[in-house]
Amino acid sequence: MTANGSHGHKHPPSGPFVIDTRELGRRPGAMQEVRRTEAAPADLGVELIKLPPGSPIDLDLRMESVAEGVLVSGAVSATASGECGRCLDPVEEQVQVRIVELFAYPGSTTDETTDEDEISRLVDDRVNLEPVSRNAIVLALPLTPLCDPDCMGLCAGCGERLEDLPEDHTHEQIDPRWAALQEKFGNLDQ
Ligand SMILES: [Zn+2]
Ligand SMILES: [Zn+2]
Incomplete structure (x- = not known):
């Protein structure tokens, strides 16, 4: 049986939008800036325009330790590519979205008094910004x-x-009717 096996223990979250908060610590007021470039995951976008998988996504974020968890805010920027809805020529679009998301500490009052779909949670001291970033990017795309x-x-x-x-x-x-007559009687000018 693996360490991640039978007792409901989840893998630590991973992916381009997962940030470890252990360095930030839990002292309220502590703050950490996070600037990094990650590779876009698959299928981020809408039908006619998407982030090419693996293309760069810039995260420029601030993590703040608050009493109940970690507040993350800042900008997510990327370049989407797709095709013009009228002429099908290639189109590139710069996308920059601002996100703000509170991640509650497991066991905090916020954790215990809200549903999971209301407020995000830290999992293994990490925040996963993928859902909030995905939503914001999709909404920003034409x-x-x-x-x-x-x-x-x-x-x-x-x-x-x-x-x-x-x-x-x-x-x-x-006019198709005229064309048919022309065919039948030949060119009337002759
Ligand atoms: Zn033409
Ligand atoms: Zn066009």
Whole structure:
């Protein structure tokens, strides 16, 4: 049986958004700045635009020891990439979100008087900022990313980007009924 086996003991949390608070200590008022760059986890984003897995995420955070736990606040920044919702050209978007999250000490009054989905908890003296960061990043991303706010999209006739086409670009639209007559009787001009 492994050490992590049968008695409900969890693995210490790990991942790019997990920060160890042991160095901070538990004296209320203690403060620690955390600046680091981590690799983006898979599938962080929305359908048309995401953080490329492994791309850098900058964390610029402050951890404060408070009576009931650790308060984490600061900025999470990254570059998302995807495609324009109108013309499908590649789009990059800088994302910077601010997060604030209280992590309660296990056994604290906050821990004992709130539900797990109300307030986060420290687990093995670590805070896991992944859920709060994920939510904030997803909310900050555009549902329809655009290469340019004025992007005109694609020509319905040929699928080329309208911006790349001459201004007088058109496709001759022949009325299908007229086309059928032309076929039947030949060119009436003759
Ligand atoms: Zn576009
Ligand atoms: Zn066209």
